[in-house]
Amino acid sequence: MQREISRVEIARVLRVPHPYPENGAAEWIATAAEPGRDFAIELRETRELVGSIAINPHEQHRRAEIGYWVAVAHWGRGYMTEAVRAIIDYGFRELGLNRVHAECHGDNPASARVLEKAGMTYEGTLRQHSFRLGRFADKLQFGILRSEWREE
Ligand SMILES: CC(C)(COP(=O)(O)OP(=O)(O)OC[C@H]1O[C@@H](n2cnc3c(N)ncnc32)[C@H](O)[C@@H]1OP(=O)(O)O)[C@@H](O)C(=O)NCCC(=O)NCCS
Numbered sequence: 001m002q003r004e005i006s007r008v009e010i011a012r013v014l015r016v017p018h019p020y021p022e023n024g025a026a027e028w029i030a031t032a033a034e035p036g037r038d039f040a041i042e043l044r045e046t047r048e049l050v051g052s053i054a055i056n057p058h059e060q061h062r063r064a065e066i067g068y069w070v071a072v073a074h075w076g077r078g079y080m081t082e083a084v085r086a087i088i089d090y091g092f093r094e095l096g097l098n099r100v101h102a103e104c105h106g107d108n109p110a111s112a113r114v115l116e117k118a119g120m121t122y123e124g125t126l127r128q129h130s131f132r133l134g135r136f137a138d139k140l141q142f143g144i145l146r147s148e149w150r151e152e
Contacts, residue, residue, distance in 0.1 A: 001025040063099035084118035106138030
């Protein structure tokens with residue numbers, strides 16, 4: 001996790017400092033918030049960690065935002081699509097949510113594609129919404145409602 005989060009390809013789209021501090025991953029794991037919110041993604045056969053996915057509920061509104069990354073060497077193998085589908089299912093089934101949503105940068109088509117493949121709907125763009133590593137970036141909004149999930 002330390003190695004991957006330190007990479008600019010990952011850090012440029014996550015809400016983590018870059019350069020990533022030494023021991024940043026170990027400290028984050030040691031202080032990880034509530035159980036059932038942050039999940040490691042590992043390969044079934046080897047148990048190698050290849051990414052992680054988080055779900056952050058807002059209880060009053062019965063919605064949650066998700067965020068995720070996959071190790072660069074494992075991109076394009078369908079791992080994140082599988083993980084996003086699983087966490088949407090978890091959000092509706094286990095957490096009783098009404099809505100699961102995510103946002104991704106306008107120049108991150110792989111992430112947008114993952115969200116669409118997992119059944120989310122593109123809901124709009126917040127133009128130049130963030131300033132990250134020296135440049136402004138659009139934020140694309142995606143979401144899925146409980147009523148839509150049941151239809152799948
Ligand atoms: C985005 C990310 C999570 C995708 O993970 P992944 O396991 O490679 O995703 P999948 O293999 O399930 O699907 C990727 C899809 O994006 C597509 N894709 C990849 N690069 C693309 C590009 N430049 N333009 C358009 N589509 C692209 C792939 O072809 C695939 O779609 P397909 O199955 O229709 O062919 C991974 O690239 C990553 O960790 N990126 C850095 C961190 C990040 O962006 N996190 C999300 C923040 S919102």
